[in-house]
Amino acid sequence: MILYNDKSDCYGCSACQNSCPKQAISMKPDAEGFLYPSINENCVECGMCMNVCQKDIISDEPFLPRTYACINRDKHIRRKSSSGGVFILLAEAVLQRGGVVCGAVLEPGTLTVRHMVSNRRSDIEKMMGSKYVQSDMGDCYAVIQEYLRQDIPVLFSGTPCQVAGCYRAVGHHARLITCDVLCHGAPSPVIWKDYARDLEAEFGGEIVSASFRSKRRGWHEFGMEIEFNNGKRYYKTLDQDAFLCGFLRDLYLRPSCYTCEYSRVERISDITIGDFWGYDNCAAGIKDDDKGLSAIVVSTAKGMAALNSVALLVQLQQIDMESLVPGNGPLRKPVKCPSARNAFWDDYKAKGYCCIKQKYLMGTQFKGLEKFKRSIIGRMIIKTRNTIRGAIS
Numbered sequence: 001m002i003l004y005n006d007k008s009d010c011y012g013c014s015a016c017q018n019s020c021p022k023q024a025i026s027m028k029p030d031a032e033g034f035l036y037p038s039i040n041e042n043c044v045e046c047g048m049c050m051n052v053c054q055k056d057i058i059s060d061e062p063f064l065p066r067t068y069a070c071i072n073r074d075k076h077i078r079r080k081s082s083s084g085g086v087f088i089l090l091a092e093a094v095l096q097r098g099g100v101v102c103g104a105v106l107e108p109g110t111l112t113v114r115h116m117v118s119n120r121r122s123d124i125e126k127m128m129g130s131k132y133v134q135s136d137m138g139d140c141y142a143v144i145q146e147y148l149r150q151d152i153p154v155l156f157s158g159t160p161c162q163v164a165g166c167y168r169a170v171g172h173h174a175r176l177i178t179c180d181v182l183c184h185g186a187p188s189p190v191i192w193k194d195y196a197r198d199l200e201a202e203f204g205g206e207i208v209s210a211s212f213r214s215k216r217r218g219w220h221e222f223g224m225e226i227e228f229n230n231g232k233r234y235y236k237t238l239d240q241d242a243f244l245c246g247f248l249r250d251l252y253l254r255p256s257c258y259t260c261e262y263s264r265v266e267r268i269s270d271i272t273i274g275d276f277w278g279y280d281n282c283a284a285g286i287k288d289d290d291k292g293l294s295a296i297v298v299s300t301a302k303g304m305a306a307l308n309s310v311a312l313l314v315q316l317q318q319i320d321m322e323s324l325v326p327g328n329g330p331l332r333k334p335v336k337c338p339s340a341r342n343a344f345w346d347d348y349k350a351k352g353y354c355c356i357k358q359k360y361l362m363g364t365q366f367k368g369l370e371k372f373k374r375s376i377i378g379r380m381i382i383k384t385r386n387t388i389r390g391a392i393s
Helices: 015-019 048-054 075-080 087-096 121-127 140-149 160-170 189-203 242-248 255-259 301-308 321-327 341-351 353-374 376-392
Strands: 025-029 035-039 066-072 100-107 112-118 154-158 176-181 207-214 223-228 233-237 271-275 294-298 314-319
Touching: 015 025, 015 048, 015 140, 015 160, 048 160, 066 075, 066 321, 087 100, 087 121, 087 154, 087 176, 087 301, 100 121, 100 140, 112 121, 112 140, 112 189, 140 154, 140 160, 154 160, 160 176, 176 301, 189 207, 189 223, 189 242, 189 353, 223 242, 242 353, 271 301, 294 301, 294 321, 314 321, 341 353
Parallel strands: 100 154, 154 176, 176 271
Antiparallel strands: 025 035, 066 294, 066 314, 100 112, 207 223, 223 233, 271 294
């Protein structure tokens, strides 16, 4: 069985693995650290894997988007979130109905980002915040399917391709609510782990937590903040941190990210959450106080019901989709594959992390920052930051 002809055709969603009746498929990492399906001798060529891989995602509901700016009224929760603190509210609403939530968590020790299914508040809190690493789905779709068979509500949160994988594996279900993020791209797990192990050696301790979007210096100038088991902390802003610099230069995204079919206004899920870059151009009613502001795209009646269930806990302002699109690239097109990507991976495979750290990351922070500043998102962040600082002064 051949599931893909080119690696750019495979999103690594794991729907094939979760759907195989003979457990003949396992997801194995390639040299770049991305997971791809591997088929063993148990395969009976039933075609189930190809069916879920190629099946169209068809919803019974028409696409009728409503777009909002949104923030959590609880400032403490918003401070811990990547943007406006909306996900945790949607998750808690599902828990109150006796449901479960599926989202990505970072495992200390292994430093693996993986999806898990849980109904415990402590686990849901670990799902909060962006994690700029492609997650391992494991058997989450099979677990979700079992909950749905018992008529238990499920909130699934992930990248658009992971939401598509969930639909392909379990189908559309009245009790399934899907939430995707405005995804810039999925970075390599192996680069993340090498970067993290390098920091562990430097700080002399194991990583116990990592915030890829720390707001220590505000939402507009987010940074990487890492805590070690010896009490030490690491913090650098997006223009100083090696991992974030490489991520913003798109050097180590999954090959499918550069041709992503989900980078468009028509969203795959019931509700979409992302940063509202460029909000200051909307002249809307919510104040951007540099503590995080979410953009919400509601695409279905289920998504609208989910947002309404938390309406009293948020500040919500409806805006036009046209106001959201300019500052949010994932609504327009996929990121462009950089010309240096092949050289980056050639050097990594031949010489390891220390080489690419010095050649592509550590010496390029300023260059990466200048490129980011020239981008649409960068220009809007700088404009908003200067407006806020001017108002304060």
